[in-house]
Amino acid sequence: MMNCKQAAELVSQALDRKLSLFQRIALWFHSRQCLLCRRYENQTNQLAMLVARYMEAVQSFDPPSEQRLSPEFKEQLRAQLQAALREEDAKTGDAQSTD
Ligand SMILES: [Zn+2]
Numbered sequence: 460m461m462n463c464k465q466a467a468e469l470v471s472q473a474l475d476r477k478l479s480l481f482q483r484i485a486l487w488f489h490s491r492q493c494l495l496c497r498r499y500e501n502q503t504n505q506l507a508m509l510v511a512r513y514m515e516a517v518q519s520f521d522p523p524s525e526q527r528l529s530p531e532f533k534e535q536l537r538a539q540l541q542a543a544l545r546e547e548d549a550k551t552g553d554a555q556s557t558d
Contacts, residue, residue, distance in 0.1 A: 461489050466496045470503050 461469075466489045469482055478486065490497045528536070 460492075461485050463489075463493060463496055466490065466493065467499060470496070470500045474503070474507050 466486055469478060469486045472478060472482075473486075486500075490500055
């Protein structure tokens with residue numbers, strides 16, 4: 460029988476990919492006899508479900524138009540950021556040349 464460490468590893472892997480039939484049977488067999496791993500598996504799956512729901516909610520979030528930045532403001536912000544970055548690059552260049 461697999462140990463708890465191996466079982467926990469499979470529980471994590473199951474979030475990213477489908478386990479092989481053998482792995483699923485081995486995990487099921489271990490979890491049936493190990494309360495800690497059974498709990499861990501349940502909690503991990505619940506957490507993964509919550510994260511998936513959260514991600515879905517975040518992705519479908521559509522702020523009302525008054526909370527969005529205007530294209531003009533975005534353009535100004537972009538220009539200011541680029542100017543600041545260029546300034547920063549220039550400073551770094553100076554620092555390197557004085558070394
Ligand atoms: Zn266990």
